Amino acid sequence: MDQVETQLTLMDVKKDHLKIILATYKFAKDAKLWWKTVTNRHKVEEMIWDKFKELFYEKYFLISKRWELKDQFLGLIQGNMSVAEYENKFTSLSRFPLEMVRYEVDKTRKFVSGLNGRMRPFIMAQFSKVYSEAVERALMLEVDIKDKNARREQWKQKRGAGHLRKDLLGRGTWVVHLSFRGSSLHNLLLPLLCQLDLIRVDGLTGPYI
Known part of the structure; x- marks a missing residue:
């Protein structure tokens, strides 16, 4: 039919x-x-x-x-x-x-x-x-x-490709948000950030939190 x-x-x-x-x-x-x-x-x-x-x-x-x-x-x-x-x-x-x-x-x-x-x-x-x-x-x-x-x-992929966002918290502590984990920029910055007492890395897993 x-x-x-x-x-x-x-x-x-x-x-x-x-x-x-x-x-x-x-x-x-x-x-x-x-x-x-x-x-x-x-x-x-x-x-x-x-x-x-x-x-x-x-x-x-x-x-x-x-x-x-x-x-x-x-x-x-x-x-x-x-x-x-x-x-x-x-x-x-x-x-x-x-x-x-x-x-x-x-x-x-x-x-x-x-x-x-x-x-x-x-x-x-x-x-x-x-x-x-x-x-x-x-x-x-x-x-x-x-x-x-x-x-x-x-747009999400471009936005998440890699950026640093700083938020001023109490007593002058700066929080650095990394959304480019595993990139060459991440590998370059991580050792430097960990040496600074006033910096803590937000958004990472492992001993640096």
């Missing part, structure tokens, strides 16, 4: 009755007999696409499997997945609780509610009823967050 929907999207088929005609055109053997019984019980010309999928899944998926996949959908959250991975899984599982995503606004709301806490408030603040727009905003926000995290990490 996923392949059929992909082909219909590529063909830009929008009307439900045309989708159903094209989807059932190549039915054979058991599927063809099943579809014949459906046409006898339903007004196919008035049937919507979601109803067709619902009947199809009822026929070809065991009810226990459908309930299992429905439970997975209900509990689905982004977690450690990227937005793209989360959206793919969301789309795959949303085939089964069709009654929950029949209206696009409900589908969009469920997708947004499963996003990570850091992203969800921003997407909700600009909530769109259009599912594709919500997905696009989440993808763009993810890129922005990754970019900011990368810049923050670069």
Whole structure:
């Protein structure tokens, strides 16, 4: 069914009755007999696409499997997945609780509610009823967050490369903070600092504390 929907999207088929005609055109053997019984019980010309999928899944998926996949959908959250991975899984599982995503606004709301806490408030603040727009905003926000995290990490690395900070304490004692332990500068300064009675080294482990 996923392949059929992909082909219909590529063909830009929008009307439900045309989708159903094209989807059932190549039915054979058991599927063809099943579809014949459906046409006898339903007004196919008035049937919507979601109803067709619902009947199809009822026929070809065991009810226990459908309930299992429905439970997975209900509990689905982004977690450690990227937005793209989360959206793919969301789309795959949303085939089964069709009654929950029949209206696009409900589908969009469920997708947004499963996003990570850091992203969800921003997407909700600009909530769109259009599912594709919500997905696009989440993808763009993810890129922005990754970019900011990368810049923050670069700043931390530069800041921690090595610096001395002096704080004047009582009675003229100076504290030297070293954040470049193991560097050539650290090895050069340590013997000198240890010879000064008024200096204590802060942030080091060993006998010099």
